[in-house]
Amino acid sequence: MSDSKPFRRDLPFEEAHAGLKRHFATFQGPKYAEGWAALWADGGFLPWDRMAPSPALADTLINHVEVIGRAILDEDGQTRRKRALVPGCGRGVDVLLLQSFGYDAVGLEYSKDAVKACEEYAREHADDFPVHDEKIGRGSIQFVQGDFYSDEWLEKTGFGKDAKFDLIYDYTFFCAMDPKMRPSWAMRMTELLRKSSQANLICLEFPTTKPAAAGGPPFASSPKAYLEHLSYPGEEIKYDAEGNVVPNPQAPSSPGALERVGHWHPADTHKVGKDADGKVEDYVSVWRHH
Ligand SMILES: C[S@@+](CC[C@H](N)C(=O)[O-])C[C@H]1O[C@@H](n2cnc3c(N)ncnc32)[C@H](O)[C@@H]1O
Numbered sequence: 001m002s003d004s005k006p007f008r009r010d011l012p013f014e015e016a017h018a019g020l021k022r023h024f025a026t027f028q029g030p031k032y033a034e035g036w037a038a039l040w041a042d043g044g045f046l047p048w049d050r051m052a053p054s055p056a057l058a059d060t061l062i063n064h065v066e067v068i069g070r071a072i073l074d075e076d077g078q079t080r081r082k083r084a085l086v087p088g089c090g091r092g093v094d095v096l097l098l099q100s101f102g103y104d105a106v107g108l109e110y111s112k113d114a115v116k117a118c119e120e121y122a123r124e125h126a127d128d129f130p131v132h133d134e135k136i137g138r139g140s141i142q143f144v145q146g147d148f149y150s151d152e153w154l155e156k157t158g159f160g161k162d163a164k165f166d167l168i169y170d171y172t173f174f175c176a177m178d179p180k181m182r183p184s185w186a187m188r189m190t191e192l193l194r195k196s197s198q199a200n201l202i203c204l205e206f207p208t209t210k211p212a213a214a215g216g217p218p219f220a221s222s223p224k225a226y227l228e229h230l231s232y233p234g235e236e237i238k239y240d241a242e243g244n245v246v247p248n249p250q251a252p253s254s255p256g257a258l259e260r261v262g263h264w265h266p267a268d269t270h271k272v273g274k275d276a277d278g279k280v281e282d283y284v285s286v287w288r289h290h
Contacts, residue, residue, distance in 0.1 A: 013272060016047035020217050032177050032217075033110045033147065036088075040111035048218075049090055051121075053097035053129075054171055056204050056266035056273070060284055061101050061132075067262040067286050068200050071102030071136050073166060075198065081139050082166035082199075083159060085192060087148045088173035092118030095141060100129040102136035103167060106157050107143045118143040148173075149188055164194035171204040174226070175218035179243065182225070187234035190256050195289045201230075201258060204266070205283040206273050212243030220244075223263065223283055230258040230287055262286035 011019070023045070027035025039045055060068060073082050084098045089107030091114070098105040109115045122141065131138050146153025154163045174185060193201050203226055212220040225245045228237045232254045238246040265280045273282035 011047050017214070017216070017218070019045060019047065021215055024217060029178050029180060032181070036176065037111040037113070040113035040117070043113070048172055048176075050270050051091065051093065053093040054204060054270060055268035056270075056282060056284055057094055057097060057169060057171070057202070059266045059268055060202060060286075061097075063267065064262065064264075064284075064286075068167070068202065069198055070133075071098075071139060073198055075196070083163070084139075084167040084169065085165040086169045086171075088170075088176060089118065089143070090114060090172075091121050092143055093121070094169055094171060095143070096122060096125070096129045098167070098169070099139045099141040101132045102139050104139040105141050106159075106165075107141075108146055108148060108153060109143065110145070110147055112145050115143045115145045149184060164199070165192055166194055166196070166199045168193055168201045169204075170201070172206060172218060174203065175206060175216065175221040177217070177219075179219050179225075179239065182229045183232075183234050183236060186229040186232070186258075187256075189230065189287075190233045190258060190289070193258070193287075193289065197288060199288065200261075201287040203285045203287070204269070204273075205285055206269075207281075208283060209275075209281050212239075215243075223285065226285055227260060230260070233257065257290065258287040259290050260285055261288050 024032060024035045071082050073080055081102060081104045084103035084105045086095045087108045089095050089109055092107045095105045095107035107118055144153050144156045151161060155161050157163055189201055193199050205221055205223055205226055207218050207220060208222055210220045224247060228245050228247055233256045240246050263283060263285045266282060266284050269280050269282040274280055
């Protein structure tokens with residue numbers, strides 16, 4: 001990664017979004033992942049990279065245990081650590097947080113440079129992530145290079161090619177891709193989430209107030225968009241001319257749907273998810289197989 005350029009991380013929201021939109025003009029549709037890899041390879045323009053874990057994930061792990069449970073699973077007479085996945089984990093900060101809460105945590109990145117950045121950050125910042133609960137201890141951690149939409153990276157985790165996860169955390173992954181990919185995103189989430197009442201997909205919904213017509217990334221991601229796509233995984237969802245989801249209340253329910261079991265504003269979130277007065281605009285949604 002280049003060290004010669006100023007590190008433009010804390011750009012104003014509008015400037016960051018305009019820069020990303022310009023960059024992604026040449027990485028349309030499924031090519032968008034290459035666009036992210038190019039940004040990581042250059043290293044000079046990473047405006048989403050907060051270098052610190054999501055306060056909303058910490059709030060969820062601490063204050064919503066009644067919904068998501070803890071990192072240790074007791075099921076069918078078996079006690080084990082839950083497996084957590086962060087697809088598009090960036091620098092891996094949220095993966096480190098999950099590990100410190102006791103999860104066996106996997107950070108998945110399409111960009112090999114991002115994986116290197118994760119490994120370096122994890123080496124240098126281990127002390128910033130103390131064990132949350134001594135009785136539960138620390139889980140394992142690994143950063144894996146691969147494409148969320150393919151299976152080949154699953155073997156690299158050591159959990160087997162049919163691995164399923166007890167917790168999946170999506171932050172700035174849904175909003176990072178072309179909305180045309182959302183049916184595949186939803187289908188893939190249902191495939192990777194274990195079928196159990198103790199397995200949860202956690203989405204930190206962002207940006208919830210950006211006008212859809214402004215384009216992206218990040219693309220406008222309203223609670224309705226998550227709800228429609230996860231209620232009808234793999235199916236085309238209708239959008240209006242501006243890019244807002246148009247729900248279809250007449251549609252029969254989909255057999256593969258995930259059910260939303262929790263939806264709230266987190267107590268705190270990154271600054272980018274708050275309005276000018278500091279009010280949290282992000283939502284946390286929690287999803288399970290029926
Ligand atoms: C907006 S960044 C967010 C990173 C991280 N979640 C954070 O909050 O800092 C989106 C990330 O998703 C990764 N990504 C995009 N498409 C991917 C794919 N198909 N499989 C795995 N990672 C992907 C990109 O390399 C990029 O680092």
